[in-house]
Amino acid sequence: AQTIHQWPVAEIKAVGSPLSLGCTIKGKSSPNLYWYWQATGGTLQQLFYSITVGQVESVVQLNLSASRPKDDQFILSTEKLLLSHSGFYLCAWSLGPGDNERLFFGHGTKLSVL
């Protein structure tokens, strides 16, 4: 069975500090990977997606970057956090386009920027 693990579970960071969030998928080779951001009770905003190692596409510009150093790993980072970065970050994977385009979400990382 496939599993998706996100770390850390929660972070409290200061404005201007760096950030690195991680996501690992086990049990599925070459998945499509996604990062989503969600304000408390808000909608899901796609940030990045990746269909293969080393290839990441940005969907919105939020002073964040993402990398896929391994087939099963997706990293979200920034060198300088803003207050607006607070929220819930969800990593997700899918098999690909068409009928298999359902997303499987991790449990997320709650980020508070103070």
Added chain:
Amino acid sequence: GDSVTQTEGLVTLTKGLPVMLNCTYQTTYSPFLFWYVQHLNEAPKLLLKSSTDNKRTEHQGFYATLHKSSSSFHLQKSSVQLSDSALYFCALSEQGTGSKLSFGKGAKLTVSP
């Protein structure tokens, strides 16, 4: 670009009553629609999906029918339960692109005893 519109922000119902959450979409491609449910402090999970016109799809008592003529994929349930309290998101995928899902604003359903 693609967009998904959900009109209800907050819905409060008494247990046993029916519910309908609206979802309309805009796309120039062949649509693939989803409903995701997110319970408090949990990750979103797929509830329903469809790309077939005029075919009802059902899961866990919820059902929806994709109507391409009206660009709609409304979510319904005939009798809500306390455990149905959650955030419900409608999402649209351009079939074949594999890269982007557009989510609606979400509808928060609260079911009271």
